[in-house]
Amino acid sequence: MSDEYRFIGRSTRRKDATEVVTGATRYVNDLKFAELLHGKVLRSPHPHANLKSIDKSRAEQLPGVKAVLTWEDVPDWKGGTPRITRVLDSKVRYVGDAVALVAATTEDIARQALSLIDVEYELLPAVFDVDAAMQPGAPQLYEQLPGNIVTPGMPAFGPNSLREVVMGDVEQGFGEADVIIEGTFGYENIPNPIPPEPPGAVALWEEPNRVTLWVSNQASYLDTIILHHVFGRKVEVRTHGAACGGSFGTKLLSWQLQSHAVLLSKATGRPVKLIYSKEEHIAAFVLRPGSRMQARVGMKKGGTVTAVSGKWLVDTGFYSMTTQAQVAVGCGEIQLMTRCANWDLQTAVVCTNRNASGGVRGFGGQELKCSFIPLLCQAMEQLDLDPVEFIKKNYVKPGDGYFWRDGAWYTYRGIDYSDSMEQGAQCFGWKENWQGWLQPSSVAGTKRRGVGVGVHGNADIGEDSSEAHVRLNPDGSVLLFSCITEHGTGQRSNYVKMVAEVLQVPMERVSITDADSQINPFEYGPFGSRGTYAIGSAAIRAAEDARRQLFEIIAPRLKARPDELDTADGVVFVTADPDRRTSWRAMGHERTILGYGRFDPDFTLANCMTTFVEVEVDTETGKVDLLRVVNATDVGQIIDPPGLEGQLNGCLGSSGIDSALFEETVLDDRTGHILNANMIDYKWRTFSELPSIDNVVLETPVDSNRFKAIGVGEVATSPGPMAILMAVSNAIGVWLHEYPATPERVLKALGRVKARSHTGGAA
């Protein structure tokens, strides 16, 4: 920790701490509204069908029902990329697709009304596999997407949005290789982060064209923009971001749920609350994309990768909103971890008749690397390479370049992460435990231990734009305008901390506005790990701008130049003569000072997380226990130690490490139903099964913003899954390539049980 700061790097109390521990924090479902109606969605039991007829008359007659809406009742509002998915359609494309909406005076009545809607379906054949979906004659989800292949590219990233990695000459590269490995690997178990708070929204429509929403989203400002486009750019949208009870990327966008609440409010003229049940949350909300990679890699004896070619297929479910963005970011991230001159990696985003994929922590890169690193491991085994040495050699170094999400080439100007990798390896005891590929680190009876390592990093830390205002009041208090919801990272408090540091006022004197899109300037939202560098820079610059204005106003009174002044605790003084001083009140009672700060995208810095794991496998039962985790990273400068620890400990839960051990969404590929859409059948780690976690955090100053810091929150989940497969394979001496490493798969790999044909996951 640096001693030069008063608040930065110190453990400070979260601004919302008392509210959290007393139950006073207001999540969307805790807000009170007069005349509130409750919304419910009738969902399709079929994976693919045309709606031949819908009779809603019985439902409409139920006392307490205020509106029943079907596709015939609603405007032609559409979302998706491309924008082809109607808010309510005449066709359903997955089990759970919205058929009708109900608003009623109570939840019970709304639920009862759903059962009174009579729907006649014309069933259509369905497809659940990406390869099958691309075959001639496969069921087609949209006329606009022949072969079920989604239009490549993310328009928001510009016309050259990254959709492939192509450079150099792969044939020449393979010619230089000492070993060439080819194979197909996947990460298709759809692990779900399942934040505890269900997705929800309250909408209040005001004629003729204005709507206000209270949302549980991670990036509430973005909702106003997304919904504005979904609503044909004819509706004025205002959002209030409530506290967000966990997101892990999934609540970046909730346009369907929000649109449904808006339609019901428009139809009734009353506020309508729509909160998903846990079954809807798991079966009808955002899923992680499926990833399947057929690829070929060439490698030299020293671990130099000479060529990568192949195809990355991404299952987006019944439509895509952000999947092309995940492909773009994933294509960038794979270059960050593989210093290779020759690439021909193609991609395709494919629609299938399951619930849609969307943003999830790891955002493309985790999915791609969970498929790619098992392939690299085959080559490393052939060459007897230590994976830690490989990672150190191949992670991006200053001066290296990469194509990023907009298709442009960037030269990396960040730090070399080899030190953090090395120190992580020492903390873990890698050298003592690594016995070579497919070699256990120890054996005791039926218990075999193995170790593994994974790496992940992202140049998203400087992505997109942020704006902030900082208002100085004559009484020495400060108000930060930043449209940020608190979704668990503590960043609202961290921006307060940054502003307090710039202005040298106690954190108690700094407040932050609610996440109201009408009073705050533009904010893309805390996507990825952009919070510290991107959002933080806007707050810092706004505070610096306010400070500069304050000095200009007060300088004449102190008979000094503005650049000779400093401030602390609401007092401005001459730096060289601190007795020449005056309080902020000298700005005048009838004045506030408003500073403005902006951050513009910068893709020349990247973060890095290396995760080491040790597992113990019982070869009798096939059970895998996670014993130990070491995360190693370098953050430039720690902003808040306990907050950072929380983010790094998050490596286990929100579909991170545990997605390689037991977490999976089981989709029945005969019926399209998700079989474990509840929290008993969807497995999650309990307090009784906690491994030891050590976090090795270096602080090598980075040329980012005033505090030389970068974010790492998002990437904590990503290196773990591939490390687990490596560790389990080493423990049992046989390759295991499918996620998660359930007892059944372990015993199958050991030849102790016969493979059975199964649908969906291994549960």
Add this chain to the structure above:
Amino acid sequence: MATAPAEKRPPAKHVSLVVNGRAVELEIGSQPHQISPSHTLAHTLRETLGLTGTKVTCDNGACGTCTVLMDGAAILSCMTLTVECHGRSIISIEGLADGKTGKLDPLQQSFIDHTAFQCGFCTPGMIMSAKSLLLENPSPVEDEVKEALSGNFCRCISHYQVLRAVMAVAGKEA
């Protein structure tokens, strides 16, 4: 804490219970101000009594988020019918701080001091489960804390900081 009334059998149309030290009489019926026999305690606390500090995650008894104390022991309020609570004393997260002084329970203060939360949604349930343990066993060892909290779901992984927060007050309760 108030003691439960001696009369355990509910009168025909009422449920009487004590919530956070205050006597509450609820009518059974189908009007908005009444409670239905099918209402869970979680629903009654949140929707009828306005005590939204108790959160609901799974509504299925699987995650511990809705945990409250009934006569001092942790229960899942989403799996408890309000009509079952006649004559009982319920403490929710709103009832932990000292009602007169507003002073936080030492456990709540420890959660703040250890930043034992991230998104905070599971936190009230965590605190209530831990409170129940400490009432029964004021000086638990760490494994006992883990066991007591093993039904509480947290996705941010606040577990490590929660353990520290609980262990910091273990053995120090009045």
